[in-house]
Amino acid sequence: MSTYGPLLKTPGVGRVIAAQLTARFPFGMLSLAYLLHVEHIFGSYGSAGLVLATTSVGQAIAGPLTSRWMGSWGMRPVLILTSLVALASMGVIAFVLMPLWAYVVIGFIGGLAVPPVQPAVRTIYPKMVTSSQLTPLFSLDASAQELIWVAGPVITTFVATQIGTVEAIVVAMVFLVIGGIWFIASPELGRVRIPRSKRAFGVVLRRPSVVVATLTGLLLIGACAAVEAGVISAFGEGSPNAGIVLAIFAIGSLVGGLAFGHRPIAPNSLWARMLIVFIGLGLATFGTGFWWLAFALLIAGGGIAPALTVMFGSVSATVKFSDTAEAYGWMGTGQLIGAAGGSAVAGFLIDLHGATGGLVVGAAAAFVGVLLPLVAKRWLPDLRGRDASPIPDTEPVVLPT
Template sequence: MSSYASLLKTRGVARILSAQLTARFPFGMLSLAFLLHIEHTYESYGVAGLVLAALSIGQAIAGPVTSRLMGVWGMRPVIATTMVICALAITSIALFPMGIAADMAVAFVAGLTMPPIQPAVRTIYPKMVNSKQLTPLFSLDASAQEIIWILGPVVTTFVSIQIGTVWGILLAVAFLVGGGTWFLTSPELGRVRIPRSKRKLGVVLKKPPVLLATIVGFLLVAACAAIEAGVVSTFGEGGVEAGFVLAVFAIGSLVGGLSLGHRPIGPWALARRMAIVFVGTAIAAAWLNVWWLAGTLFLAGIGIAPALAVMFAIVSSSVKFSDTAEAYGWVGTGQLIGAAVGSALAGFLIDGIGSVGAFVVAAALAFVGFLVPLLGKRFHPDLRDRDASPLPDTEPVQTVTA
């Protein structure tokens, strides 16, 4: 814990961590907010799944593209432009009944213009701290990210149930604009310039650690999203138990992130952490009782933040600085798509076989998320004796002296 305390005392770390967390908070809210709002509007989880699918397609296209654009136009212009368009699109879905096709089209635009906050902040981190502090910073960030993916749906569920689904979406917009503005005005953005990448779009995915982190991140967040949908479906739109269970899920992840996330990262690290998530999720499906779900999901949560910390570190250590934004763009795209796809798959199974279907989906996704790093161990960097800093863009040149 002392390493985290010293990190927060480092100039700018607490500010940029808080700003990016606030700006990215809507990313953990929108999938469930749209799920609840569209289901309430059309009385069908299946239709809600279609809108979420449109959102995820837009996100899939946007992630690496807008990340690369930050190396061409700069971080502030790209983030500001996408933030405004995305906020308008999301607000339109909340306020104007447009029909299924129009809702899907606007959701696609919202996904396409999701501000690239995550790639920006991941690129800034190595320039703010020394090499020994970078892995603990990724761990601290991963713990904070769980507030986004786990606590975000708790807030969304509470507001949507107690006040209305429209207000659940509008709250996400408020976080998007307010947090995005705070992040844009942070001086750290002006101190770091992302170099223009010399490689073609997508080439960075040829780096096995980047591809590994992208796939596992997708599966992990998809499992979380399915769990969230299952919890809400289990206890109904008026059940306060849903908020309690999701809060315990979040606490488990925070505990895991702070206690395990700073440990040395060996080649088995990601598989071990995903195994914890799978075991907790699998046994959760056995009994949809509030206390059983709270206990088993607390266990599952313990592996989430440490797994994310590993993903961030192996990506950073495997690419050049000019490619970090795009690399994290792909990882972020995987996670954002996972949130939408997990909710959509869970929604269809809830319609088909009931609430337990969401937990079956979550367990299956978590199991695949364990198998991928297990079978891909040789692609996992061993960082026990090295730091996670990006590779330099320039290499030493040998000279000949007379």
């Protein structure tokens, strides 16, 4: 923990972390809020799932595109435009009664307009700290984002059940407004400019490190989504135990990230950290009792934030600064595909084999997530003794204050 004290004393770091977490917080709430709201209107989880699916498709398409636009138009214009469209789409879904196809269309538009806060903040991090602080900063960021997935669903469930589903979406909108203004107003967004990339869209995927990080992230988040479905199935909708177990899962990630995520990154780091996730999820398949799942998922969670730290650091260190935002956008797309695919496959096996089926899907995805970076370790950088700063572009990127 002594690593993070000096880091948080660096001017702007704590503020930017808090601002970007607040700006991203609504998207830890929105899936559940939309699910409950659309189901309440149509009385069908299938209809709600269709809206969520098209929203996720929109997010997956937009990730690398909006991230790349920040190099052409600047971070603030892209973040302002996408935030306004996303806010409008949330308001329409909350307050306008429409046929199902209209909810699907608005959900898709809202997905396309998700502000690229994560690529933006991870692009400016290298310009805020010293090179030796960059890997710990990635670790702190990956750990802190677990707060989104712990508190977001809890707040959404409470507001939706105790007040109403419209109000649950409105709370997400309030977080988007406050967090968006706070993050967009950050001085760092005015001082750091992403150079316009000279390479064609998608060329960054020729970097093996980007492909490995994107696919491993897909498998990791797919495993987490499958486990979430399995845990909810194990305890049923009316029990608080599912939420408690999933919170423990996220707390394990938070603790793991703070304890281990700052360690030097080597070519073997990614598969080794994914192995922790696999061991925990493998144990989870042997029982669906509360205490057993809590124990197993606490172990599994310990590898999540550290693995994400390796992915972010590996990409940052192997691409040009002008390409980092697009690279992180592709990583986000991979994670969204993983979340959708993990939930879908888990749902199918839960219908056939009960909650254990979902847990098996999670363990299987994590196992492949160990094998992939193990086989591809020669494509991952060795950052022991060096930092994770991006490859510099020829044009300047830090503007005078």
